[in-house]
Amino acid sequence: MANDQDQILNDVTSGDYKYGFVTDVETDIIPKGLSEDVVRLISAKKGEPEWMLEFRLKAYRHWLTMEMPHWAHLEVPEIDYQDIIYFAAPRIKNPNSSEEIDPELRETFEKLGIPLNEQKLLSGFAVDAVMDSSSVKTTFSETLSEHGIIFCSMSEAIRNHPDLIKKYLASVVPYTDNFFATLNSAVFSDGSFCYIPKGVRCPMELSTYFRINAANTGQFERTLIIAEADSYVSYLEGCTAPVRDENQLHAAVVEIVALDNAEVKYSTVQNWYPGDKNGKGGIYNFVTKRGICRGKNSKISWTQVETGSAITWKYPSCILLGDNSYGEFNSVAVTNNHQQADTGTKMIHIGKNTRSHIISKGISAGVSNNSYRGLVKVLKGAENARNFSQCDSLLLGDKCGAHTFPYIEVDNPTAIVEHEATTSKIGEDQIFYCNQRGLSTEDAVGLIINGYAKEVLNKLPMEFAVEAQKLLQISLEGSVG
């Protein structure tokens, strides 16, 4: 029995990474290394105004004074920041006509299941496709603009909507925030910008698809979502990268601003290349994501399914500033083989009657390590703040690790903060029960894991949920502890 289980576990964990191909496309690449000149070059390539360059330089100079953080439960090999290419953009033949996408690129995204052709797309889905350092195509821009929604690449937004960018960029994650966010502020290349005007309910899901393609590059994208009063948007993010022996760095920043009564749902299915079975290669995913519920009754929810990346360092957070605002964090993090993840959230309660809800489901297999790290902080003025956190870990195999590091800091007596965590493996009795009813052990495990993660998967938009479910099965297919 045990051998069978091991065998199945082996099969599952050796499930291949489907998105590991490389697109042969002409790419505009700058030399390796980082300096003020490189920052200027990136800015020039993007045709940015002076104030943006100033912002980048300020960030770069600050970054020079910082050290890489080491507090996470991760073993991060030394990263040589001079050995990374900070800008790589696929050449678009005719930049003026967005219809004329390189067929190679179109094919790439089709292979990834992201058709860039609007006719082919499921209605209700607008995509900003980003490859390496630049946005390839944003679909449905026109349809959205009818509602006054701005959905475009960050570069375009800097050119066309400087007022909004000046007002909101780095307002949630300041350029001094942390090592990786500061690096991102200096060298970010592209990303998505989304602005939902007052009272508008975004008629379709907005989505960004990130793809690393070029070798030796780092990807530094920046996303900014602004939801004006009484608006609603649901935003999705997906990512993949080719199979390579080297480690590639991905340091993104996502900022969300929600004003009065606005609601933003941000969902991620993170599937960067996790490295091979021996831990070779893979993406270092060091991401800063933060939303601020600035208005009354505003709501931000983060949902993430993390299956990829060699190392994940990511804490999508909510600053609950407006009274009655609500923050939510739902996460399924899967680590396998030599993957490492240190992920969680921060909920900062500042306004009165603010609420937050955290569900984290960690699954570890192989020799991986999976940590939940979260902070719930209730400031003095946050009357009647309420938090509930639940962090469960599932261990598949006896060589992996699952860890929980919650921090709870309460400075107000009317706050009610609850945290609970459990760690266990799939019970033999559970599997036996399923076996008895004619399910193979592998199916039983799949079923149990899906049930375990269901609470979070249910929060995903439907198309994503299906993909996430499949991903979960590929990542862990047949794993039995």
Next chain:
Amino acid sequence: MSKTTNISIKEELVDLYLSNLDLITDNSTPTLNRGRQSAIENFNLLGLPDAKNERYKYSKIEPLFTQDLEKYFAPKDITFKIDDIFRCDIPEIGTDLALVLNGFYLPKGDKLTKLDNGLIYGSLAEASIKYPEIVSKHYNSIADNVGEGLVALNTAFVQDGVFIYVPKGVEMNRPLQIINLLMSDENLLVQYRNLIILEESSSASVVVCDHSLSSQKFLSNVVTEIVAKPNSKLELVKMQNEHNDSTQLSHVYIHQQKDSKVTTNTISLHGGFIRNNLNVLLDDAGCENSSYGLYLMDRNQHIDNYSFIDHAKPHCTSNELFKGILDEQATGAFNGRILVRRDAQQTQAFQANNNLLLTADAKMNTKPQLEIYADDVKCSHGATVGQLDLEAKFYMQTRGIGEKEAMLLLMIGFAHDVVKKITIEPLRERIDELVNKRLRGELSRCHNCPMHCC
């Protein structure tokens, strides 16, 4: 800025050691002297824990040592009537009593007492002369001198403390009480060491009471090492009741061997600044550890409970419950870490921390942690911070119980969850009573004790 002060405090302490080295070693014994040199070297490397030390995130240790504190390295003669202390006893138990004054064992007669059943208790320094083979085998064997600066400091300066030895197969039917007294004309730094050894299949219960008898500032840095050999059983109840100008840094190290069972219960009633470090190593199969704690803090008091349960071997169970009530400007912290090592299968580890905040100025930080490297385990932790249940209060009010009384009843019930874990019945009742008085705002010193300790 703070870094420079830390270095200077560290240097000051090292200087203090070097300039008093002769005095310290002359008044001590070879066994205790043996570890000093490497300990002070370690301390010189480690220094006092600073803000960057994750384990001390919520407690600032450096400022405690900047106060002007007297240190002395041999027992001072202080006269007071020992009979008074006896009345501080837990009634109806008839415990054996060990007195420690400012870190030095205070003998009633002999420095070591040997009971009929073979149990030995008394001065650690004396024991290290009379029973060098027992003491040197266990002394400093489990305390972490390499990772914990305060322990290294203790090892360097230690002079005395309490020694308890329970021989093989001996079952003590009544608890042994250790009373730690602080009394001085000057502000005082006290560092002493306790060593408790339970031989195979023995059992004992130990009650430790900490009192301050004069109003001077006290800083105690105390290390307790407990070795529980196979199939032994220990219940340790610690009652902390010192005044608001006193600081206690307590480090308890427990080494549990096969099938041993250790229960600790720390009741913190009073104290200006309390830091309790509890380190438990479950080193063989079948160990059972229960760690309980209750803290009732008000004014500017600060309590920080740190626990580290190391499940090094399979088939062990640990159970933690820490509850606290914080009133006025009191601040509290809890940091509980459970480590389940690779192959420590069939581990069961539970941990809970519940806190009540009574005022807007009270503050609580809690940080439970699970670090698990084995898969066939059942581990959970839970932490809550909140206030009393308004519905329960309302329920009582509708039945004619006044609001204040209703809240008191709820708090007493909340605290009783921890107190009820004490198995020695008279002690449990007594502590319930003390908790009751404490919550009612009456000074919680033992009420039949004439000494005005707090």
